[in-house]
Amino acid sequence: MLSKWCPSLGAQMKDLGNNLFIAIFNDAMDREIVLLNGPWSFDKSLVIMKPFDDDLPMKGMNEGVAERVGRALGVLEETEVPEDGIAWGESLRVKVQFDIIKPLLRRKKLKLDKDDPIWVTLKYEKLPTYCYQCGILGHSEWECRKGVHKRQECRRSDAAYGPWLRATLGRQQPGAVTFNGGQSDYRR
Numbered sequence: 001m002l003s004k005w006c007p008s009l010g011a012q013m014k015d016l017g018n019n020l021f022i023a024i025f026n027d028a029m030d031r032e033i034v035l036l037n038g039p040w041s042f043d044k045s046l047v048i049m050k051p052f053d054d055d056l057p058m059k060g061m062n063e064g065v066a067e068r069v070g071r072a073l074g075v076l077e078e079t080e081v082p083e084d085g086i087a088w089g090e091s092l093r094v095k096v097q098f099d100i101i102k103p104l105l106r107r108k109k110l111k112l113d114k115d116d117p118i119w120v121t122l123k124y125e126k127l128p129t130y131c132y133q134c135g136i137l138g139h140s141e142w143e144c145r146k147g148v149h150k151r152q153e154c155r156r157s158d159a160a161y162g163p164w165l166r167a168t169l170g171r172q173q174p175g176a177v178t179f180n181g182g183q184s185d186y187r188r
């Protein structure tokens with residue numbers, strides 16, 4: 001596409017997965033020209049373009065935000081972002097130490113910059129056995145020591161916790177937390 005557009009000051013394309021790409025123009029005028037001259041096609045397929053400037057999911061996918069989120073969750077150990085400091089995709093990974101005696105966090109409300117607070121949805125990598133009712137690690141809902149629920153309640157569809165907290169593993173790194181675009185997914 002870049003060879004068709006011929007941006008005067010250059011541009012970069014990044015693959016976000018799921019047939020979704022982002023074009024980053026070094027000059028705003030180049031971007032406007034490309035948007036005005038569309039629609040475009042590539043390999044006999046329509047290319048649908050949508051500009052964004054302050055889109056929160058995109059704004060939040062950087063190392064600074066990953067560090068703030070990690071610190072809000074516990075003791076930040078590591079963030080995983082590309083060399084340019086911006087993660088163009090569905091999630092960021094953050095490695096955090098947290099109190100495993102407390103229930104897992106499902107989401108966390110965070111304030112980024114001067115914007116309204118956002119809810120960051122959490123997911124965990126390499127999550128061991130945990131209770132889908134009380135959210136505490138080390139036991140299943142069938143053997144809950146808290147006694148907060150009865151066995152017949154264990155597989156309810158309205159349970160506060162469930163398999164959705166388990167993240168699909170990307171790179172094999174223990175203890176990573178990942179967050180998705182304006183909402184965030186943290187994997188531990």
